[in-house]
Amino acid sequence: MAEENGLSQVFEITGKDFGRAGTISTKIKEILQEIGIDSAVIRRAAIAAYEAEMNIVMYAQRGTLTLTLTPTAIRLDVDDEGPGIEDIELAMQEGFSTATDEMREMGFGAGMGLPNIRKNSDEFAISSTPGKGTSIDVVLNLNQVAE
């Protein structure tokens, strides 16, 4: 489906479905590889998508990850229905985590997810309503324009 100047695809993610966790990000990586985007950018997008997907699986009831490609950027818009985040500033700190043992057994929940999404993004925005859900918008630029 078309959106503005780009192509957009919405992926549904189910909360607590640990068996399938990561499949959307793997699919997104495949899509970006087929298009022939620079591998370093793909890697950053895939890491951001994977961290976001894991956050939905671990914490939310459900969510969507919308991949939008424009001629100049990759956008990842992540929206979930879940508990939300009370203190975003605290959640953005490396090492802060509210993970359960089950999440840690999966190799996740070290409090690196949100900071790592930001690290791999050119633009990063997060908003959350406690009791309702969290939205994360990520942009990765495809062309570095000299200023």
Next chain:
Amino acid sequence: MTLRDVKEILQAQVVCGESRLDEEVKVAGASDLMSDVLAFGMPGLLLLTGLSNAQSVRTAIIIDAKAVVYVRGKMPDAAGAKLADEKGLPILSTKLMMYKSCGLLYSRGLPGISDFLAQGR
């Protein structure tokens, strides 16, 4: 060193990716925590881990790892093995523990991430 060297040094079993054993690996890292692998890993990494669920394979693919070595005799679960096979990701399994596996590879000249970055490579 090549993945074949890794296999011999660790007396490892090749679970999948036999055809890629002559590829060279230049850097290795070890963790059971995939959060840290995503945060600190790098392309071409040889990932040593004791986490044998599908997330270890997915994480390796996401970060463009060269291969995965499961320590302590672990084997990938069914979903992980299928994905690795589909993606052509080599997987080795050694009966050695994590510390010894890392020590053997390091002493034979395979650098860790911090060494690799310090060398400016």
